[in-house]
Amino acid sequence: MIDTSKKFLVAGAGKSGVGSVNLLLKTGADVSLYDGKEDLEKEALYEKLYEKKEIPLILGNITKEDVSKFDLLVLSPGISVNAPIAQMFRDQEKPVWSEIELAYQASKGRIAAITGTNGKTTTTALTGEIMKGYYESSFVVGNIGIPYTSVALDTKEDSVTTAEISSFQLETIVDFKPDVCAVLNITPDHLDRHGTVEVYAQTKESIGKNQTKDQVMVLNYEDDTTRAMADRANGTVLFFSLHHKIKEGVSMEGDAFIIEENGKKQIVCTLDDVNLLGDHNYENILAAIAVTYSMGVPVSYIKEGIKRFKGVEHRIEYVDTVKGVAYYNDSKGTNPDAAIKGIKAMNRPTWLIGGGYDKKSTYDEWIEAFDGKVKELILMGVTAPKIADCAKTHGFDKIKFVDSMEEAVSYIAGKAQDGEAVLLSPACASWGMFPNYEVRGDIFKDCVRKLKEN
Template sequence: MIGVAGLGKSGISAATLLLKNNEAVVLFDSNKELNKEEILAKFDKAYHKNIDIILGELKKSDLEDMSYLVISPGIDLETDFVQVLKENNIPIWSEIELGFKYAKGGLIAITGTNGKTTTTSLVGEIMSKFAKSSFTVGNIGIPYTDIADKTDEDSVTVLETSSFQLETIIDFRPNISAILNITPDHLNRHHTMENYIKVKEDISKNQTEDDFCILNYEDEALREFADRVKAKVVFFSSKRKLENGFYLDKDIIMQSKDGVAKEILDTKKLNILGRHNYENVMAAIAISSSYGVPIDSIVNSCYAFHAVEHRIEFVKEVNGVRYYNDSKGTNPDAAIQAVLAMPAATYIIAGGYDKGSEYDEWIESFGT
């Protein structure tokens, strides 16, 4: 018997995958007002006999035959029922851990405070033209478990991973991992930057020397982390020339091997704005080339790529004023990068809830 906690998109997807693989599942949600019949209706009737539903409180007696529990990323690991699981030695799995158990083929996993969705989308576009079958999933909106049973040995899955998903991985091991940057975010959940950094770095904890890890050289924590990574490290930088790796030289993305550099891409030909997006492009190039995609194919996909919805997305021009939607800029650093990407005087409409971040640098950026 396998437990699944949280009955949103991630939880329903995880439970469905388990049921398809002949597992009995116990669905749990702390919201005791949910309707069990409506929950069951989300599954094929053939599976109903293998489903039990617990709402409100998870008791020790509910755990007797439970092998492990798959937890939805939105559930804080400090909640009471998680403590019950830990006290009774029930392993807690992320939904991406479950996807990894059942999926086949290659796996590329991308994380970072900012730029994940843009980079994941771009790599997904590149892989769609390279692999026999490719899937772009994860925190981008499609659960990994939705497609795990559709993959085969020739597939490549591009997975956007959040810190919440990485908290409960066990054997999860991508062929290529990437950490784009780490700046303060979600401190209301992780409490300290040290905890947040550790969770992000865990994306590569099971990698070996046969794998690759793509890192931002301009992030001090990631430079230090590179010395501890077992996988082969590939750096990218938007501020300095690298002896090995990808870097931005004025408007040109360069690749250097042992100090010998060659031109890869002209950023003026891209359809996305800002230095941070050029970092995303460099990361995508590093990821894709490490996977074996020819550079010419990568560059063509980069030039054809357009901004992802809600990320410095051009909306329209009214009376000479250009409006951009950057509503996915949900932390100070992301908002700063959007401001810096603007080519003219900019007015900002901002709001949201407090995630424990500091706003001084964001406010200072208004004068840049």
């Protein structure tokens, strides 16, 4: 429940912040908005707000005196938990919530929450697809397009919400307690924000910190970091595993996806029922089976949901074939580990487009994964020189620098041969050249469409 007697300040005027403001306005709470941009377009902002309400704004600098007027801060995920505004609230012993905490406080029903470095969007979308087939009132929220805050007030006691949760959102949870949570994997990511892999992993693990034994924490047995979380879990642990047989959990035997419980095995589905490519996607399916089964979905409904699911945009998404060359959009490959999965899913000689914003990642394992499969590496963005240097130390020197996606696609189109593939899987974030990975992927797909038209 939201205590509407409190005075709320929401930090950040982006999509997340607007969602938080609108939720609070709908409850009748007293809410103001802070943003660091002094030149924020106020009229454009008010157009996005519930009933176009002209709420009080604090723009640019914020003072301790400003903070003293509020009871609680709702922090957008793009603003660090260590930002001055968050520290000011903590100094005055006032709560700092994430948008996820706010949505949780406002929602009803049961929640399945999914996090991890890679695969969480696909796993969340698949889990949501399965849930929708069985539960009448089912919501799917997160980075897949719908903020949790935008549907929280629509949930009912019999609702089921499937939520994709990022590490940024987990930094400031307080009471958030999902009925089932999943940590899919941990590889170095967002170290520019979290500092160390250890802090990043601890933040991911906190998704289950408020659970009790009657709730379930789904963990990947293949990942050393997530497997170790079982020893500290407050909820009941259910493992999934691609390569190990799990006596109590979800695993693969041959081409079959298996649930084993109390010594009894059930076949959920086989690879013939699956529309996704690559081992990493089979892990996503195993995780979705574990989550939905723990939420009470019968095996027959889980199978039907898997059969319906066609995948997610920007995740090794087949775009088109032009002059015998297949084009794939994996713009969501925003870190080396995700991009490795993109390369592994390719089964033909591949022209690889990479580079972008520097998240302080290392690229050695990504380069090693080329394994004779990558014909040429086309690089753009601020990381291009860093990646090129790394590639050369591993003996790979077939590199081309470009300044735009259009130049990359045009260059490849003039050289690629029938039977080859082109893969956009940058191993980097999009910022700097593109607003987000979706825009980057859309521009790539638009370039391919223009190729075909010409």
